[in-house]
Amino acid sequence: MGSTTNNSCDPRSCAASSLEMFFMITFTLLLCLFGFVGNGTVIWLLAIRIRRNHFTTYVLNLAIADFGVLTAVVAIDLNWIVCKSYPLHFELLRSWFYTGFLFTYSASQLLLTVISIDRFVCIFFPIWYRFHKHKHLSGIMCTAIWILAFVSSGIHITLLLTGIYCNLSSYQFLAIALLCTLLMSLSTVTLSMKVYLKPHECKRGKLIMAILLTLLFFLLLAIPMDAVQFMALFHKDPYLLEYAFICASLNSTVNPAIYFLVGRKKSHHSRERIKSILENVLKEEGDSKGDLEFPSEKKY
Numbered sequence: 001m002g003s004t005t006n007n008s009c010d011p012r013s014c015a016a017s018s019l020e021m022f023f024m025i026t027f028t029l030l031l032c033l034f035g036f037v038g039n040g041t042v043i044w045l046l047a048i049r050i051r052r053n054h055f056t057t058y059v060l061n062l063a064i065a066d067f068g069v070l071t072a073v074v075a076i077d078l079n080w081i082v083c084k085s086y087p088l089h090f091e092l093l094r095s096w097f098y099t100g101f102l103f104t105y106s107a108s109q110l111l112l113t114v115i116s117i118d119r120f121v122c123i124f125f126p127i128w129y130r131f132h133k134h135k136h137l138s139g140i141m142c143t144a145i146w147i148l149a150f151v152s153s154g155i156h157i158t159l160l161l162t163g164i165y166c167n168l169s170s171y172q173f174l175a176i177a178l179l180c181t182l183l184m185s186l187s188t189v190t191l192s193m194k195v196y197l198k199p200h201e202c203k204r205g206k207l208i209m210a211i212l213l214t215l216l217f218f219l220l221l222a223i224p225m226d227a228v229q230f231m232a233l234f235h236k237d238p239y240l241l242e243y244a245f246i247c248a249s250l251n252s253t254v255n256p257a258i259y260f261l262v263g264r265k266k267s268h269h270s271r272e273r274i275k276s277i278l279e280n281v282l283k284e285e286g287d288s289k290g291d292l293e294f295p296s297e298k299k300y
Contacts, residue, residue: 018084024242025077031249032070038256039067045278055207056282057138058118059259061145062111066252068104072097073245080238096157103153105248109180110145112218116187119211123194152176177226181219188215206281210262214255221251 042063046056075097118138122129134140195208228244231237260274263281 021238021242022081024239024246025080028077028242028246028249029074031246031253032074035066035070035249035253035256038253038260039063039070041274042256042259042278043067045275049275050279050282054133054135054138055115055118057142058111058115059282061142062108062115062255065104065108065111066255069101069108069248069252072101072104073249076101076245077242099153099157101245101248102156103149106152106176107145107149108252109176109218109222110149111142112215113180113183113187114141114145115211116184116191116215119191119208120187123191123208174226174230177222177229181222181226184215184219188212188219191215206262207283210258210281213258213262217254217258218251221247225251 043060046052046060046063050056052060076094079094079097191208191212195212225244225247228240228247231240259281260277263277263279265280
């Protein structure tokens with residue numbers, strides 16, 4: 001995972017490169033700090049303060065996965081700083097951290113894919129969704145996703161511990177990324193068309209707006225992230241990898257910000273409690289009428 005250092009390089013050039021890398025890492029760590037606060041708040045509220053339902057189970061697991069991504073990125077960057085500051089080599093430790101990053105980031109991708117498909121079915125097949133949705137479907141899906149991500153990462157780290165070097169985890173990551181990006185792209189386009197081109201058939205609620213923004217930001221950040229991971233298979237440039245970590249950190253940080261910005265009530269000038277804001281953006285899932293507004297329903 002690490003890069004080989006060119007010992008014959010000019011000391012001034014090496015110092016400049018290290019300084020540039022240090023600034024990139026500092027920016028990444030600042031992003032992670034904001035992400036820890038945002039995702040930690042979401043986890044605390046959904047796990048303790050707010051009664052969970054079908055959809056908030058997905059949001060809770062997504063926040064946990066994003067928190068894990070940020071933790072892995074911080075561990076990787078701190079490992080780089082330690083290795084630069086002291087004549088120590090922690091390549092195996094870095095491999096563990098990197099495997100943890102791929103594990104949590106893959107889980108985040110899969111969770112967002114399931115969320116997009118869930119909203120697609122809810123919007124386009126509301127009757128079937130309402131009467132055929134399994135009570136524990138979200139819990140089952142989240143468990144399956146975590147197991148899948150853990151198994152794929154476990155195979156890679158097992159091979160590393162046995163002394164067999166391979167890029168299996170990276171290839172698995174790219175396969176998952178390709179599938180998830182394709183499915184999320186299709187879901188995002190169709191949901192956007194349904195919401196914005198047919199406003200009389202589909203209510204523009206806060207929940208669907210938050211989901212569309214989350215999917216849009218993920219797609220904008222996932223494409224360069226996936227491209228960097230592909231290039232890293234052939235050329236392990238630390239700057240490329242750090243750029244990928246910046247994209248991943250920004251994606252994991254932006255989700256809580258979207259929830260709270262979309263959930264705010266613009267008409268209220270007084271300060272709202274964070275709990276009320278999160279409930280406001282997620283309450284539509286708990287509504288028995290779902291996200292659709294039928295013509296026969298009375299409008300207030």
